[in-house]
Amino acid sequence: MNSFLQDLRFSLRQIRRSPGFMVTAVLTLALGVGANTAIFSLLDQALLRSLPVRSPEQLVVLSGTGKAWEGHSSNHGGGVEQSFSYPMYRDLRDKGTAVFDGLIATAPTSVGITRDVTQNRVSELVDGEVVSGNYFSVLGVKAAQGRLLTASDDTVPGGNPVAVLSYAYWQTHMGSDANVAGETISINGAPFVIAGVAAPEFQSAVWGQVPDLFVPMSMLDVVAPGKGKRLEDHTDRWMNIVGRLKPGETPQHAQMAIAPLWHALRAEELKALGSQPQRFVDEYLTRSRLLVAPGSRGLSYSRESLEKPLYAVMGMAFLVLLIAAVNVASLLLVRSAARVREFSLRYALGASARRVVQQLLLEGVLIGIVGGMAGLLIAPLCLRVLVQRLSTDGPTAFSTTLDARLLAFNFAIAVAVSVLFSLAPAVQLLRPDIVNSLKQQTTTASGGTLNFRSLVVSLQVGLSVLLLVGSGLFVRTMQNLRHVDTGINTSHLITFHVNPLLSGYAKEKIPALHQQILETMAALPGVQAVGATNDAELADTGHSGDVTVEGFTAPPDEDFRIEIPYVSANFFHAMQESVLAGRSFSEDDDAAHPLVGIVNETFAKHYFTTPAAAVGRRVVGGDGKQGEYMTIVGVTRDAKHGNLRDAASPTLFSPMKQAKSADQLYLYLRTATRPEQSFAMVRQAMKQIDPGLAVDELRTMDEQIDTTLGNERMIELLAISFGLLATMLAGVGLYGVLAFSTTQRTREIGIRIALGSTRLGVSRLVLADVLRLAGIGIVLAIPCSVLLARLLRSQLFGVSSADPLTLAGVILLIAVVAVVAAIVPARRASSVHPTTALRAE
Template structure:
């Protein structure tokens, strides 16, 4: 212990004597560790962390296999396999008690909340009455929902508030329990507030309110029949396994019950072909998967991007670690005589290694602390970039596990690489070292440093190639021909149902909104649709075309939106044949439709041949066939990545019921200038009618590209950081080797070598080091980029433009790093150099 304390005090003195070295090593390590901590925090929250509930390892997520679907399915982004009808949930809950201690059902919902005459459209969650008790979640105020709140439909108008909503909207007022608020025009009593920390059983969702399933009709007007409809699949199910039960055993034990319930549902669906029966019943299974992390509508889409970014952050950390090792090696070269003297005075190898490890430990602790200072703002920036309407569940808090991860990485890296100079100093040449004799820079030590620098260059090339591919991807996405003129276009969303409007009054309100928006100053055209444009969502179905015989097993999903008469004019989508809709295309006139070019070519070979043909969405019920009156040019309606989906447009006035509406205003002035005018006009129509997602169309597209923008930002940041670190490493090894070769350079100049040739000698050295790293890294980067093909768009993993740009950038950085050492080498005075030797 005495020797340890002596070495610790000596290490502190050494560090104080070399503040420049300490600051450089700590800052280098902090950059790598801080970036990794911030990225790992996101990855941990999205992919690794368990729900903050009682014994999360006992939770299981249910999904049903079988390729045959019938009726209506709302998967909310999780996939149709995880959607169940409410009757199926109820039967599984009541009859599956042999393996489950409880089953809960949940579904996201948008609700219009009015309090103190202020209306908002907010996210909510409709849940079974046993939701909180099965999860084991406690209340912060009042009580939570219970099974008694989920009995007779429409009889339990109670609501539970999320903790953030209670804080931000009600100022943490404890007196709100028992207060009444309006949800979609129906009074609801506030039963309580959920304890802090819990957001939802669905990761990525942040509902403001929780309402019981029994209030479905009030929360989603017109959908109350879902509580008895076996063919309407819209809820997700999570179960709590009995103690000692495993998901695998539970899946086998529940299989007979699932088969029996599936057979009952098949009766409700009606007669189907044998192939459908085989898929729906014989080949169907109820899968029981571990659910400690809950289910998620967005986890799968985030998994590859987060792993890719984590890989980039790890490469930055590796480059930083190699840089620290290089610094330690350079520093150890200046301490050879010191350690030789210690050996001569009787020190053993253990004390030497202990000394180096202590110094590395101090650097690691300081680097970890500095890394925390960098990690927090980096994490806040990332969360801000990810805070979209669809994904806002990331936290900016670094918990204890992340703090441990931060320091463990910093200490492990510094201690591990402090052993590199230790190997060099275990058996020094004591006699020559004490004589202070120098050597040329051609020994094994310098070769090892050169190898380290080449490794840094190679790693930076890997990151730069990834950065370049992601930048090219974003450029391609931003310049995709959507088929829509997105400039000078405003969009917003209204849902009169969520403001308490009766079903029969909504069509007139829609027309009033359209007429009012058309009269606003600066507005050139107004269009509306029931299906949001470029909102990364879409509602697809099938179609029956009169006179068309589909090939066996044809799967040709189409979009079926309802649009206003001036929709194509507002979006500036040209017609290829026929006419557009008019105000006369209403319920009193024959049904008409407009199809896009892809639809027309698939069914009719050409746009002109489609006009006059008859089609109907779904199975082709008598009296519902519409006549195609026009064909429009293909346009992307869901997102920028996906191919154009065949589309069948119908007039809004011929829709049996259209609740929500997405409006699009073409303006002559900058669109942002019309925001206040739009809000004021909507208040004049009805102050209680909430306006949601008021933004420009360009902002709407940016929202759908939030993940891509995050990856682009991080890739560029990590690529530039890695290049900077590689440049510092190149400079360090060149400066050291040039200093070591002072005598050699002096002799060269004394023998007549020009200073230009001396400078060229240094530049050749740096280009050789960079070239080795580039040659080795380019093939590796192409192979690794293939793993990211799903994240790329319009660019190959071996994009020549990206590879050429990376090689040029690294070459420029290498030359810049060599400028100062080259100037020093060319200015060596041979007389002074030889006299010093």
């Protein structure tokens, strides 16, 4: 202990004597540790952390296999196999008590809330969650204010207008009012009583969802109007099921135990569907399974899309940390090389190798601890920036708070890395050349030390190349996505969303309101064209279904899903989508005239070979047994609808005036001036139509695309940040080894100059050293980077893992950094006076 305390005091004195070294090493380490902690926080929250509920390890998520289905199905970003009908949920809940302590049902929805704020009527669209009455009790969530929903709130359809607010909504919109329970708010035009407020740490059983309020399933027709009798329809799959196992039960055993009940329930539903072909029966019943998967992290609609990007970013952050560690190791090698005589004297006076290694490790651990503490200051800043980038389109499930586990992760990384980079100088000083060192025959260290440091710097350059190649590929991907041909002219285009149903409008009054909105928007100054649809463009959503084409027999196994939006007469003009054959819609295409439709290129080529051949053909939605056929009057050029990565979907457009039901409206205004200048004008015009009609997602079309590219934008930001940081660290490492080697070769340089070498020749000598080090790192890293980039192929777009432009750019950048790092050492070497150099030793 005495020797340890002595070494500790000595280490502190040594660090205090070299403040510049300490600051450089600590900042380098802090950047690597802080970045890793911030990224790991996102990864932990999205992929690892359990829900903040009672005994989350008992939770399971249910999903059903079997492709065959009749009726309507919908999903909210997750797989359609996780969607169930409410009657199926009710039967599983009531009859599956042998293995489940409870099953809960959940589905997201948007609702319109109207409140009186300082005597002003405020209307807004918010995110809600429709849940079964046992939702909070099964999860084990407590109330922050008032009470939560109970089973008694979910008995009589339409008979329990109560709601529970999320803690965040209560804080931001209700001013943390302690008397909020019992107050009344208007949801979709109907009065609801606030029962209470959920616990602050709880957001939803669905990770990624940030609902503002929860309402019981019995109030579905009020909060999600116009959806039919979903609480009774066995063929409408629209909600998700999460369960809690009985104590001691496992998901595997529960899946086997519930299989007979699932088979029986499916058999009953199959009977209700009537006579079906054997292939349908096999898919619907024989091959169908109810899967019971662990659900401690909750259900998620977005986790799968975030998994690969987060792991990719975590890998990049780890590379930054590794580069930082190598850089600090390089700095320590410089420092230890300058202390060779000191440690040789210690050996000569009887110090053991263990004591010398202890001294060096202790100094490294101290740097690691201080670097870890500095990383604690950097990590929250990085995390806040990342969360802000992820929440540009509204609330996010990510938190900016670092919990105790992440703090432990931070220090574990710092200490582990500090021990790692302390070993390099310790190994170098285990067997010093005591005689030469005490005679001062060398000023710093042996050639072996220099070679080892050169290897370390080449490794650092190689790691930087790996990171820069990954960064370049992500940046190129984002550029390709931003410049992809969408089929729509997004310039000078405004979009916003209204849903009259969520503002209390009766369905029969909505068509007239839609027409009023279109006419009002078209009359605004600077507006050149107005179009509308019930299905948002480039929002990663879609309304799809089957169609029957007259005279076309589809193959038995064909699964050709068709987008089926309704659009206004001027929609294609506003979006500047060209018509390839036939005509566009007109105002005369209404309910008084025969049904017509327009298809896109992909649809026309699949069914009719050419666009011209499609005009005049007839088509009907579904299997053709019900509904009236419509005549195709035009074919439009393909345009991307869901997202920028996917190819254009086959699409059948119908005129809005012939729609049986078109409740919500996504409007698109093409302006002659900058789109942002029209925002206030649009809001004012909508307020004049009806102050209670909430305007949602008012933005430019370019902003809409940026919102859809949220994950890609986050990766691009981090890739650029990590790439610049890696480049800077590589430059520091190259400069350090050159400065060190130049100082060590002072006598050699002096002799060269004395024998007639020019200063330009000496500069070339230094430059050759740096290019050699950088070249070794590049040659070793390029093949590795190409191989590793193949793991990221699913995240790339329009660029290969061996993109020559990216590789050439990285090589050029590293070469420029190497040359810049060599400037000062080269000037210093070329300015050496021969007399001074020969006296150096």
